[in-house]
Amino acid sequence: MDDGGKDRGTFTGFLDAGRRKFLLQGAGSACAAGVAGLGLMAHVQRARALPSQALRPPGALPEADFDAACVRCGLCVRACPFTTLNLAPAGGGIPVGTPYFEARSVPCEMCTDIPCKAACPTGALAPVLDDIAQARMGVAVLADPERCLSLQGMRCDACFQACPIKGKAITMERLHKPGGMTVFMPSVHAACTGCGKCEHDCVPQVAVIRVMPVAQVRGELERGRRRSEAALGMPPADRPAVSAPPRPKTR
Amino acid sequence: MSARPFLADALERKGRWLSYRWLILRRLSQLLVLAGFLAGPCCGVWILEGNLASSLLLGQVPLADPFTFIQSLAAGHSPAPQAMLGAALVAGGYLLVGGRLFCAWACPINPVTDLAGWLRRRLGIKSGFMPSRHFRLALLPACLLAAWLTGSLAWEYVNPVTGLMRGLVFGLGWTGGLVGAIFLFDLFVVQRGWCGHVCPMGAFYGLLGKTALLRVSAPRRRACTDCMDCFTACPEPQVIRPALKGKGTPLILDSNCTTCGRCVDVCGEKVFRLTHRFDRKLDEAGPPAHPPS
Known part of the structure; x- marks a missing residue:
C-alpha cells in the first residue's frame, strides 16, 4: 500500500482506493449484519413464547434459562422410553427445535431414573433433579369448573385416579353448593409435578383440568423458590403465595 | 479460452x-x-443419536456443534461437561483436518445449494447482484451479539443447517419452506448466495480451519x-x-x-x-x- 507521493498522515492519504474499498465493503457488511441481527432478535422475541399446552421435560430450567441452554439436539426425546417428548417443528407455535410434550396427547410417565434428564448434554434439564416427585413440569389447573363432571354432581374422579402420586397432588374436596347439594371438587396441591396424567384422562372432550407451564400459573419467582427448595432436598411446602397478616394475640 | x-x-x-x-x-x-x-x-x-447440534456416537462418544455451543455461552449459559467435551472433540477435529470440510462433507444444506448452483449454470441464469463475501463474517458476531442480548440461541431459531438435519430426523415442519427459500435465493438472486455470502456457521468453520492440515x-x-x-x-x-x-x-x-x-x-x-x-x-x-x- 505505498501511495508514492501521497501524505499518509492525512485522512485522504490514508484512504487510498484499496483501503477505501475494503472499509466501505466492511462497513456495508457490518450494517447489513446489524440489520439482520436486529431482525433476528425481533423474530426471537416473538417466537420464544411458550404456549400454554406445551410442557417442558422434567428438570427443565426456567424458560428464560432454558432458551439459552437447550441446543435442540433431541437426546432427551431419544432417551424417553415413551412417545411423550417431541422436538417442536418449525412453525408450530412452540420455540423451534425445543423438546416439549402435550399432556392431552401423551403425558409424562414419571420414570424414577429420569432418563431424559440424564441424556441432556447441556444441563438444560438440570442435573440437580434426582427425585421425579420434585419435578415441576407444569401445574394442573381446574380451568373451567362449570364443565367438571364431578362439580356437576356426577360420579367422576378420573383426574384423582389418574394422578401418579395419588392423594398428594389432587384431592377431591367436599363442597356444599347452595341449595343443599354436596359435590366433590378436584383440588390441586403443591405436590403436583405437572406430569399431565389428569388432563390426559379428563373425561369431557375438551379437558377441564389442564396442566400449564408453572411460570404461566405461578410466575417465575414462585417456581424459582420451589426449585431451590427441591435442590436443597426440602419437602415441598404447601404455603400460600401471600402470607396472611399476623393475627393479633388475644388472651 | x-x-x-x-x-x-x-x-x-x-x-x-x-x-x-x-x-x-x-x-x-x-x-x-x-x-x-x-x-x-x-x-x-x-449409530448417531440426536442431531448436528449435539449427539452421541454409538451411545458413547459425545459430539456437539461448536457454533451452537458458543451461541449458548454467549446467551449466558454455563456449559455442562458433556456439551463441552462434545464441542471440543468436534472443534478439534475440524481445527486439525479442515474447518469448512463440514460445509462440503456433512452439511445437509450443501446438496440443496449445489443443486441450485448446478441448475443456475444449466439454465444460464446470470444475476448481477454480488454482495460482499465478508457479510457472513459480520453476521457471525451479530448472531453472537443477538444471543447475548436475547439470552437465547438466537440463530438456532432460523439456522437452516441444524434446522434441516433436525427436521429430517425429528419432523420437518416449516423448515422445508426455509430450505426452499434458500434454494430460490441461490438460484435466482445470488450465485452461491447462502454458503458463499450469508451462512455464519460456514464462516465460523472457516475461521476454525485457518490452520487446518x-x-x-x-x-x-x-x-x-x-x-x-x-x-x-x-x-x-x-x-x-x-x-x-x-x-x-x-x-x-x-x-x-x-x-x-x-x-x-x-x-x-x-x-x-x-x-x-x-x-x-x-x-x-x-x-x-x-x-x-
Whole structure:
C-alpha cells in the first residue's frame, strides 16, 4: 500500500482506493449484519413464547434459562422410553427445535431414573433433579369448573385416579353448593409435578383440568423458590403465595 | 479460452469416475451422516443419536456443534461437561483436518445449494447482484451479539443447517419452506448466495480451519489451459486464483476453501490434488517460472 507521493498522515492519504474499498465493503457488511441481527432478535422475541399446552421435560430450567441452554439436539426425546417428548417443528407455535410434550396427547410417565434428564448434554434439564416427585413440569389447573363432571354432581374422579402420586397432588374436596347439594371438587396441591396424567384422562372432550407451564400459573419467582427448595432436598411446602397478616394475640 | 462445454476436457481425458470422484464421495459422506442419524429412529440401529447440534456416537462418544455451543455461552449459559467435551472433540477435529470440510462433507444444506448452483449454470441464469463475501463474517458476531442480548440461541431459531438435519430426523415442519427459500435465493438472486455470502456457521468453520492440515494444491499449475472449469465448479472461486495463477505456494490456503475437491475432479489437466498443508511441491510441466521454496 505505498501511495508514492501521497501524505499518509492525512485522512485522504490514508484512504487510498484499496483501503477505501475494503472499509466501505466492511462497513456495508457490518450494517447489513446489524440489520439482520436486529431482525433476528425481533423474530426471537416473538417466537420464544411458550404456549400454554406445551410442557417442558422434567428438570427443565426456567424458560428464560432454558432458551439459552437447550441446543435442540433431541437426546432427551431419544432417551424417553415413551412417545411423550417431541422436538417442536418449525412453525408450530412452540420455540423451534425445543423438546416439549402435550399432556392431552401423551403425558409424562414419571420414570424414577429420569432418563431424559440424564441424556441432556447441556444441563438444560438440570442435573440437580434426582427425585421425579420434585419435578415441576407444569401445574394442573381446574380451568373451567362449570364443565367438571364431578362439580356437576356426577360420579367422576378420573383426574384423582389418574394422578401418579395419588392423594398428594389432587384431592377431591367436599363442597356444599347452595341449595343443599354436596359435590366433590378436584383440588390441586403443591405436590403436583405437572406430569399431565389428569388432563390426559379428563373425561369431557375438551379437558377441564389442564396442566400449564408453572411460570404461566405461578410466575417465575414462585417456581424459582420451589426449585431451590427441591435442590436443597426440602419437602415441598404447601404455603400460600401471600402470607396472611399476623393475627393479633388475644388472651 | 475454450468454447468447450464445462467438464468436457475432464471427461475426455480422465473418464467418468475421475471426473466425478470427489463429488460422489462427498455425496456418500453427506448421506452417511444423515443415515447415521436416521438409522436409529427408522431401523433401531443407533449409530448417531440426536442431531448436528449435539449427539452421541454409538451411545458413547459425545459430539456437539461448536457454533451452537458458543451461541449458548454467549446467551449466558454455563456449559455442562458433556456439551463441552462434545464441542471440543468436534472443534478439534475440524481445527486439525479442515474447518469448512463440514460445509462440503456433512452439511445437509450443501446438496440443496449445489443443486441450485448446478441448475443456475444449466439454465444460464446470470444475476448481477454480488454482495460482499465478508457479510457472513459480520453476521457471525451479530448472531453472537443477538444471543447475548436475547439470552437465547438466537440463530438456532432460523439456522437452516441444524434446522434441516433436525427436521429430517425429528419432523420437518416449516423448515422445508426455509430450505426452499434458500434454494430460490441461490438460484435466482445470488450465485452461491447462502454458503458463499450469508451462512455464519460456514464462516465460523472457516475461521476454525485457518490452520487446518488438509488442503487442495495446484502442483501442476503450469499445465493450466485457462479453460475456467475449476472456477465454474468452485463454490468459493476467489480462493483458487492465488494458488493457480500466483507465483508463490501452489497450496490453496484460503480458509474459505471447503476442500470439496470439485476442482480436482473437473480439471482435465490434473492440475489440482488433495494434499496436506506442508506439501508445497510444484510438479514440472515446463520450466518453473519461480522455483518452489
